[in-house]
Amino acid sequence: MVDYIVDGNIAVLEINNPPVNALSIHVREGLLTGIQKANQDGSVQAIVIIGKGSTFPSGADIREFGKPPKEPWLTAVGEAIEASEKPVISALHGTALGGGLEVALFSHYRIADERSRVGFPEVKLGLLPGAQGTIRLPRLTGLAVAMRIITSGDHINAPEALKYGILDKLISGNLLQEAKTFAKSVIGKPLDNRRLSKIAVRDAATVDKHFDEALAEVKRKYKGMIAPVNCLKSIRGSAKLPFVEAARLEAALFRELLTSAQSAALRYSFFADRSAPRWKLPSGASIENTKPDIIKSVAVIGAGTMGSAIAICFIRVGIPVLLVEQNDKLLQNALKNIGQILQGSVKLNRITADQRKQSLQILRGETSLDIVSDVDLVVEAVFENLKLKQEIFARLDKICKPSALLCSNTSTLDIDKIAVATNRPGKVAGMHFFAPAHIMKLLENVYGTHTSPSTVATIMDIGKRIGKVSVLVRTCDGFVANRMNRMVGNEAVFMLEEGALPQDVDRVLEDFGMAMGPFRVTDLSGSDVGWRIRQERAKEQGIQLTYETRFVNGERYSSLPDRLYELGRYGQKTGKGWYRYEKPFARTAYPDPEITDVINSHCRSLGIERRVIPPQEIIERCLFAAINEGFKVLEEGVAEKPENIDIIWQYGLGFPRYRGGPMFYASQVGLKTIYERVCYYYDAFPHSSYWAPSDLLRKLASHSTEVPIDQWTSKERSRL
Numbered sequence: 001m002v003d004y005i006v007d008g009n010i011a012v013l014e015i016n017n018p019p020v021n022a023l024s025i026h027v028r029e030g031l032l033t034g035i036q037k038a039n040q041d042g043s044v045q046a047i048v049i050i051g052k053g054s055t056f057p058s059g060a061d062i063r064e065f066g067k068p069p070k071e072p073w074l075t076a077v078g079e080a081i082e083a084s085e086k087p088v089i090s091a092l093h094g095t096a097l098g099g100g101l102e103v104a105l106f107s108h109y110r111i112a113d114e115r116s117r118v119g120f121p122e123v124k125l126g127l128l129p130g131a132q133g134t135i136r137l138p139r140l141t142g143l144a145v146a147m148r149i150i151t152s153g154d155h156i157n158a159p160e161a162l163k164y165g166i167l168d169k170l171i172s173g174n175l176l177q178e179a180k181t182f183a184k185s186v187i188g189k190p191l192d193n194r195r196l197s198k199i200a201v202r203d204a205a206t207v208d209k210h211f212d213e214a215l216a217e218v219k220r221k222y223k224g225m226i227a228p229v230n231c232l233k234s235i236r237g238s239a240k241l242p243f244v245e246a247a248r249l250e251a252a253l254f255r256e257l258l259t260s261a262q263s264a265a266l267r268y269s270f271f272a273d274r275s276a277p278r279w280k281l282p283s284g285a286s287i288e289n290t291k292p293d294i295i296k297s298v299a300v301i302g303a304g305t306m307g308s309a310i311a312i313c314f315i316r317v318g319i320p321v322l323l324v325e326q327n328d329k330l331l332q333n334a335l336k337n338i339g340q341i342l343q344g345s346v347k348l349n350r351i352t353a354d355q356r357k358q359s360l361q362i363l364r365g366e367t368s369l370d371i372v373s374d375v376d377l378v379v380e381a382v383f384e385n386l387k388l389k390q391e392i393f394a395r396l397d398k399i400c401k402p403s404a405l406l407c408s409n410t411s412t413l414d415i416d417k418i419a420v421a422t423n424r425p426g427k428v429a430g431m432h433f434f435a436p437a438h439i440m441k442l443l444e445n446v447y448g449t450h451t452s453p454s455t456v457a458t459i460m461d462i463g464k465r466i467g468k469v470s471v472l473v474r475t476c477d478g479f480v481a482n483r484m485n486r487m488v489g490n491e492a493v494f495m496l497e498e499g500a501l502p503q504d505v506d507r508v509l510e511d512f513g514m515a516m517g518p519f520r521v522t523d524l525s526g527s528d529v530g531w532r533i534r535q536e537r538a539k540e541q542g543i544q545l546t547y548e549t550r551f552v553n554g555e556r557y558s559s560l561p562d563r564l565y566e567l568g569r570y571g572q573k574t575g576k577g578w579y580r581y582e583k584p585f586a587r588t589a590y591p592d593p594e595i596t597d598v599i600n601s602h603c604r605s606l607g608i609e610r611r612v613i614p615p616q617e618i619i620e621r622c623l624f625a626a627i628n629e630g631f632k633v634l635e636e637g638v639a640e641k642p643e644n645i646d647i648i649w650q651y652g653l654g655f656p657r658y659r660g661g662p663m664f665y666a667s668q669v670g671l672k673t674i675y676e677r678v679c680y681y682y683d684a685f686p687h688s689s690y691w692a693p694s695d696l697l698r699k700l701a702s703h704s705t706e707v708p709i710d711q712w713t714s715k716e717r718s719r720l
C-alpha cells in the first residue's frame with residue numbers, strides 16, 4: 001500500500017490505496033515503516049511522500065471509524081514524520097483532505113499541483129481533524145482562517161492555500177520530478193523552524209475574540225451540531241495551551257465526537273449519498289448494466305411555479321427547453337419570472353450574467369402542445385388531477401416522436417394509471433421534483449410496472465446532469481416522500497385536536513432538527529393545495545366532506561385544515577395560515593390567538609377534552625408513524641434500501657443530516673422500542689390504520705440482537 005522507492009539520495013513513499021488513497025491501517029503501517037527505513041538508510045538525505053493515481057490521501061478511512069481502532073494511529077505516524085532527521089516533503093495533488101492534509105502538516109514542507117485542493121471535511125462527518133489538524137493549521141494560517149476552514153469543511157484551492165501559508169510552493173509540471181528537485185534543495189537546512197509543533201500560534205492573544213465570534217456563527221449555521229463546537233474548542237486550545245496539552249485536548253474532543261450518535265449518522269449519510277443513486281430493479285436491470293438515452297431537448301408542460309422552476313433546472317445546464325402553457329398571459333408571466341429568478345442567481349454570484357443570457361436563449365415559450373413533437377423528454381407539471389394528466393399523456397403520446405420519454409411531475413398519483421393513457425408505457429415514468437424545484441436537491445424518480453430499464457437509466461442520468469440527488473422508487477400512492485410524510489401531517493393535526501398548538505408541534509420537531517415543523521411547511525406551500533387534493537379524492541369516492549366529518553372510510557379525519565381553508569387562511573401567501581404574518585408573502589411566523597380560538601372551538605364542538613401533549617409524544621407520533629410506514633415501503637419494495645428513504649428525507653423533507661434520516665434514526669432508537677411504541681399507538685388510535693405495525697418491523701424487532709441497518713432488506717424482506 002506504500003511503495004518505498006529510492007532515487008539517488010531521495011526516498012519516495014508512494015501511497016497506493018485506490019480510489020482515494022484513504023489512510024487505512026496498511027497505509028499507516030507503510031508510512032511509518034517507510035519513514036523509519038529512510039532514516040536508517042545512509043544513502044537517503046530527504047523523503048518525499050506522494051499519492052499514486054488521482055490523489056494524495058483524501059482522509060482517514062471512514063469505514064474504519066466505529067470499529068476497534070488499530071495501531072499505529074495516524075497521530076503516531078505523523079509524529080514520526082515530524083521527528084524525522086531528514087526533511088520530509090509532502091507532494092500534494094487531487095484532493096488532500098482530512099488525515100491527508102494532516103500528514104502534510106506533519107511534514108516539513110508542502111508542495112502541491114496547482115490544480116489540487118486541500119481541506120478538513122471532518123466536520124461534515126461529525127468529527128474534527130483529530131490527528132493534530134486543529135492545532136497545526138492555526139500555526140500556519142492564524143486563528144480566523146483556521147476556524148473558517150475547519151468549521152466549514154470547505155475545500156480550498158491550491159493558490160488560496162498558498163496564500164494562507166498552508167502550502168510552500170505550487171507546481172505546474174511533473175509533480176514527482178519537481179518534488180525530488182525541491183527535496184534536494186532543502187537537504188541540510190535546519191528543520192526545527194519547519195516543525196509546526198515548535199512554532200507558536202502568532203495571533204494567540206486574540207483567541208477569545210475569534211472563538212466567541214466563530215461560536216456564535218456555528219451555533220446559528222449548524223444548529224444542534226456538536227462537531228463544529230468541538231472543532232472551535234480544540235482550536236482555542238491550540239492558542240491557549242502548550243502544544244502537548246493542546247494535542248491531548250484535541251484527542252479527548254475527537255473521541256467524544258467519534259463515539260457520538262451524530263457522527264455515526266453523518267458517516268452513514270456519507271455512504272448513503274453514494275449508495276442511493278445506484279439503482280437496481282427487481283428484474284436485475286441496474287445502473288451497472290443499462291445505458292441511458294441521450295437527452296438533448298426537453299419540453300415542460302405547465303408553466304406554473306413548479307413547471308417554471310423545472311425549466312430552470314434544465315436550461316441552466318445547457319439543455320434547451322420548450323415551456324408549454326395554453327394560457328398566453330400565464331406563459332408570459334412565467335418567462336418573466338424565470339428571467340427574474342436567474343437574475344437573482346447572478347446577484348448571488350451563483351451564475352454569471354453571460355450564463356443567464358445563454359440559459360434564456362435556450363428557453364422557448366409556446367401555447368400549443370403540438371410544438372413538442374421533436375423533444376427527447378417531456379416533463380408534465382400541470383395540476384394534480386389524474387384525469388387531466390391522462391388526457392395530456394394521451395395527446396403527448398400522439399404528438400411526440402416514438403423515442404421520447406413522457407414523465408410526470410406528479411407528487412402522489414400512480415404512474416401506472418398515467419401510463420395506461422399511452423401506447424408507450426415503457427417510456428412513461430415519474431420525475432417528482434420538490435418545491436422550489438430550482439433549489440431543492442432531491443429528485444424522486446418513479447418507475448411503474450411497465451417502465452423500461454432504459455427509461456429508468458435515462459431519468460436517473462438526467463437527474464445527475466441537472467445536479468439533483470436522484471433516488472429511484474416504485475410507484476404507489478404518494479411514493480416515498482409524500483406517503484411517509486402524510487403520517488407526520490395527520491398526527492400533527494390530530495394532536496391539535498387533542499391539546500397541542502401548531503407552534504408546540506413545530507417547536508418540538510424543529511428542536512429535533514427538522515428544517516421546519518409541519519405547520520410552517522403547510523403555510524409555506526399553501527394549504528389550499530391540500531384542500532383541493534382532499535376535495536378531489538372525496539369527489540372520486542363520492543364522499544361529502546363537512547366540518548362535522550370525523551371519519552372517512554372508517555379512518556380518523558380532522559376537518560381543522562378545511563376550517564382554515566374556509567377562513568381564507570391559505571398560509572404565507574394570504575398573510576394568515578396556522579400562523580399570522582405581517583403581510584401576505586412575509587416569512588416570519590407569529591403564533592396567532594385566533595388560531596387558538598379556532599382550535600379550542602373545534603375541540604368543544606367535537607366534545608374533546610384537551611390535554612398537555614409532552615414533547616416525546618409529539619416526536620413519537622410524528623416520526624414513529626412515518627418510520628412504520630417506511631418499513632412498509634421497504635417490505636413492499638417501493639424503496640430498495642433504507643438509505644434511499646433517508647436520502648429522500650434529508651434532501652426533500654428537511655430531516656437533519658446529523659440524525660441520518662428516519663430509518664437510521666430508528667436504528668439508533670432501537671427497533672424493539674419503535675415496534676412497541678407503534679403497537680401502543682395502534683391500540684390507542686385504531687382508526688388510524690397506518691399505525692398497524694409493519695411485518696418487516698415486527699420481524700426485525702423480534703431478533704434478540706439489533707439487526708444492523710445494512711441487513712434490514714437483505715435479511716428479512718426475502719423471508720416475508
Ligand SMILES: CCCCCCCCCCCCC[C@H](O)CC(=O)SCCNC(=O)CCNC(=O)[C@H](O)C(C)(C)COP(=O)(O)OP(=O)(O)OC[C@H]1O[C@@H](n2cnc3c(N)ncnc32)[C@H](O)[C@@H]1OP(=O)(O)O
Nearest residue numbers: 022058059060061062063069074098099121129130131274
Ligand atoms: C474511542 C476510540 C478512540 C480512538 C482514537 C483513535 C485515534 C485516531 C486518530 C485520529 C485520526 C483522525 C484523522 C482525520 O482527522 C479524520 C479524517 O480524515 S476523516 C476523513 C476526511 N475526509 C473526507 O471526509 C473525504 C471524503 N471523501 C470525499 O469527500 C470524496 O470522496 C472525494 C475525496 C472528494 C472524492 O470524490 P469523488 O471523486 O466524487 O469520489 P467518491 O466520493 O464517489 O468516492 C469514491 C469512493 O471512495 C470512497 N471514499 C471516499 N473517501 C473515503 C474515505 N475517506 N474513506 C473511505 N472511503 C472513501 C467513496 O465511498 C467511494 O466508494 P464507493 O462508494 O464507490 O464504494
